[in-house]
Amino acid sequence: MSKTNQYSKIGIRPIIDGRLGGVRESLEDTTMNMAKNVAKFFMEELRYPDGSPVECIISDSCIGGVKEAADCAQKFKRENVGVSLSVTPCWCYGTETMDMDPLIPKAIWGFNGTERPGAVYLAATLAGHNQKGLPSFGIYGRDVQEMGDENIPKDVQNKLLGFAKAGLAVSLMREKSYLAIGTVSMGIAGSEIQSDFFQSYLGMRNEFVDSSEVMRRIKHGIYDKEEFQKALTWTKENCAEGKDFNKEDKQRSREQKDKDWEFVVKMTLIIRDLMEGNPKLAKMGYGEEALGHNAIVSGFQGQRQWTDFLPNGDFSEAILNSSFDWNGIRKPYIVATENDSLNGISMLFNHLLTNTAQIFADVRTYWSPEAVVEVTGWKPEGEAKNGFIHLINSGSATLDGTGRQTSKGKPAMKPFWEISEEEKKDCLDVTTWYPANVGYFRGGGYSSNFLTNGGMPVTMCRLNLTKGLGPTLQIAEGWTINLPEKVYTILDERTDRTWPTTWFVPNVTGEGAFTDVYSVMNNWGSNHGAISYGHIGHDLITLAAMLRIPVNMHNVDDSKIFRPTAWNSFGMDREGSDYRACENYGPIYGKR
Ligand SMILES: C[C@H](O)[C@@H](O)[C@@H](O)C(=O)CO
Numbered sequence: 001m002s003k004t005n006q007y008s009k010i011g012i013r014p015i016i017d018g019r020l021g022g023v024r025e026s027l028e029d030t031t032m033n034m035a036k037n038v039a040k041f042f043m044e045e046l047r048y049p050d051g052s053p054v055e056c057i058i059s060d061s062c063i064g065g066v067k068e069a070a071d072c073a074q075k076f077k078r079e080n081v082g083v084s085l086s087v088t089p090c091w092c093y094g095t096e097t098m099d100m101d102p103l104i105p106k107a108i109w110g111f112n113g114t115e116r117p118g119a120v121y122l123a124a125t126l127a128g129h130n131q132k133g134l135p136s137f138g139i140y141g142r143d144v145q146e147m148g149d150e151n152i153p154k155d156v157q158n159k160l161l162g163f164a165k166a167g168l169a170v171s172l173m174r175e176k177s178y179l180a181i182g183t184v185s186m187g188i189a190g191s192e193i194q195s196d197f198f199q200s201y202l203g204m205r206n207e208f209v210d211s212s213e214v215m216r217r218i219k220h221g222i223y224d225k226e227e228f229q230k231a232l233t234w235t236k237e238n239c240a241e242g243k244d245f246n247k248e249d250k251q252r253s254r255e256q257k258d259k260d261w262e263f264v265v266k267m268t269l270i271i272r273d274l275m276e277g278n279p280k281l282a283k284m285g286y287g288e289e290a291l292g293h294n295a296i297v298s299g300f301q302g303q304r305q306w307t308d309f310l311p312n313g314d315f316s317e318a319i320l321n322s323s324f325d326w327n328g329i330r331k332p333y334i335v336a337t338e339n340d341s342l343n344g345i346s347m348l349f350n351h352l353l354t355n356t357a358q359i360f361a362d363v364r365t366y367w368s369p370e371a372v373v374e375v376t377g378w379k380p381e382g383e384a385k386n387g388f389i390h391l392i393n394s395g396s397a398t399l400d401g402t403g404r405q406t407s408k409g410k411p412a413m414k415p416f417w418e419i420s421e422e423e424k425k426d427c428l429d430v431t432t433w434y435p436a437n438v439g440y441f442r443g444g445g446y447s448s449n450f451l452t453n454g455g456m457p458v459t460m461c462r463l464n465l466t467k468g469l470g471p472t473l474q475i476a477e478g479w480t481i482n483l484p485e486k487v488y489t490i491l492d493e494r495t496d497r498t499w500p501t502t503w504f505v506p507n508v509t510g511e512g513a514f515t516d517v518y519s520v521m522n523n524w525g526s527n528h529g530a531i532s533y534g535h536i537g538h539d540l541i542t543l544a545a546m547l548r549i550p551v552n553m554h555n556v557d558d559s560k561i562f563r564p565t566a567w568n569s570f571g572m573d574r575e576g577s578d579y580r581a582c583e584n585y586g587p588i589y590g591k592r
C-alpha cells in the first residue's frame with residue numbers, strides 16, 4: 001500500500017507524575033501498562049474499512065512534562081496519528097502534559113483508583129482543555145478499581161470505543177475527496193456541492209468531473225478489458241433480469257437491452273476507477289486516469305442530462321455500494337445517487353462508524369394505519385400498528401440492504417469480512433434487475449428491486465445545510481419491518497415496482513419530532529436518508545460533536561450520549577448546549 005493510503009493510527013499517551021526520586025519510578029510500569037492494555041483492547045476491537053486491525057502507537061516514554069509531551073507529538077506526526085488518547089492512573093501536571101494539537105480528536109482516561117488521584121488529573125486537564133479551546137472527551141469509570149488492575153471496566157470500554165470509532169472516522173475522511181460526477185440532479189440542493197462545508201467541517205476536498213468523462217472512457221475503451229469480460233460474465237450469471245413493465249411500444253429491443261448490460265457494467269468499472277484509480281490503466285498508457293481522485297465517497301448525477309439518453313446509474317451505484325461484485329466479497333464503495341452530496345456524507349458517516357454498506361433512499365411515504373386499511377383492507381398490527389415509512393429510490397441502495405445476511409441468527413448487514421459466500425448469494429438471488437422505467441429514464445438501464453427483510457435494527461441519518469446556521473445532523477433509530485405479502489404488493493405497485501423497498505419504523509418517544517411515526521417523516525430535512533445497520537445514533541452524536549455539527553433531532557437515550565466535556569459549560573439542556581458549543585468552536589478546519 002502506498003504511503004498516502006495508509007490509515008491513520010490511534011496514539012496513546014501515558015501520562016505520569018514527573019517527580020523523580022520515588023514517585024515517578026513507582027508509577028512507570030503501571031502507567032505504561034495502562035497504555036499497552038488499552039492499545040491491545042483497541043487492536044482487538046476495532047478495524048479499518050479494509051478489515052485490518054486498527055493500529056495504535058504509544059509514546060516512547062511516559063509523559064511527565066512538556067519535553068516528553070513534545071517528543072510524543074513529534075512521534076505522532078511521523079506515525080500519522082489521527083486520534084489521541086491520554087491515560088493515567090495518577091496525578092500529573094495538566095497543561096504541561098496535555099495534547100495541544102487542535103486538529104486531532106482527543107480524550108483522557110483518568111483511572112478510578114484512589115491511592116493515586118487519576119481522576120484529579122482528568123478534571124484538572126479537562127479544565128485546561130476547556131480554558132484553551134481544545135475540547136476533549138473525559139473518561140472516568142464509575143467504580144473504584146485496584147491499582148494495577150488491568151481489566152478495563154465495561155463502562156470505560158464503551159466510552160473508549162465510542163470515542164475511538166468517531167475519532168477514526170474524523171481522521172479517515174480528512175484529506176480525502178468527494179467526487180461529483182456531473183452536477184445538480186433535478187434541482188436537488190444536496191447536489192449543489194458546497195465546497196466550503198466540505199473543507200471547513202470535514203477537512204475534505206471536492207473533485208468534479210463532467211459526466212462526459214464516463215462517456216469518453218467508454219468510447220475510448222479506458223477500462224480494464226479483462227476485468228470487463230469477467231464482470232459481464234458474472235453479471236449475466238448473478239443478476240437476474242426482470243420483466244419489462246414499460247408499455248410495449250416504449251420497450252427497448254432485446255439487442256438494445258443486451259448492449260445496455262455491457263454499458264452499465266463498463267460504467268461501474270469507470271466510476272470505481274474515477275474514485276480510487278486503477279494501476280491497470282497505467283499499463284494501458286493512461287497514467288493520469290490510473291491515479292483516480294482520492295475519493296472516499298462519490299455521487300453520480302444521472303438524472304437528467306445523462307439518463308435522458310443513456311442507461312441510468314442504478315446498476316453501478318447499487319453494485320458499488322454493495323459488499324461484493326465479480327471480484328468477490330469486498331469493501332463497499334460509497335456512492336450517492338442523484339449526486340446528493342449531503343446524503344453521500346451521511347452514508348460516509350454511517351459507513352466509517354460501522355464498516356458496513358449503506359442504503360440510500362428517498363423518504364417517500366408515511367403510511368398511516370388508516371390509509372393502509374383504506375388501500376389494502378388490512379389493519380396494521382404489531383410493529384406496524386402506528387404506521388410506517390416507505391424508503392425507496394432507484395439506484396444507490398446496497399444489495400446488503402436485502403437483509404439476507406445474519407448475525408446471531410437475525411437479519412443483518414455486516415462488515416464485508418464477516419459475510420459468507422452463501423449470504424452473498426442470497427443477497428443477489430433475491431434481487432431482480434428490471435429494465436428501467438423509461439418514463440423517468442429515457443436511456444434505459446436496469447434498476448435493482450428487492451424487499452428489505454424485517455427485523456433489522458437500523459439508523460437513518462441525514463446531514464442538512466441551513467443558511468445562517470450551517471450544517472445539522474438528524475438521526476432516527478428504528479427497525480425494518482415485514483408486511484403481509486399482499487399488502488406489500490399493493491403498496492409497492494402504487495409506487496415504483498422496479499425499485500428496492502425498505503419498510504421503516506422509527507422508535508418513537510411521544511415527544512417532539514419523535515411524537516409518532518408521522519412526525520419523524522414530517523420532520524425529515526430532505527428527500528433522502530442514509531440507512532445503516534445497527535443502532536448507532538450515539539456514535540453519530542459523538543462524531544457530530546467532534547465535527548462541531550449540532551444534532552437537531554435524535555431518539556437516542558440520554559445515558560448513551562457522549563460529547564466533549566466542554567459541552568457541559570454550555571448548559572444543562574443537552575440540545576441547547578450542543579448548538580451553543582458547536583457555534584462557539586466553529587468548524588475544526590474553518591480557519592485553515
Ligand atoms: C425517478 C425519479 O426522478 C426519482 O429519482 C425521484 O423520485 C427521486 O429519487 C428524487 O430524489
Ligand SMILES: [Mn+2]
Nearest residue numbers: 338361362393
Ligand atoms: Mn432520490
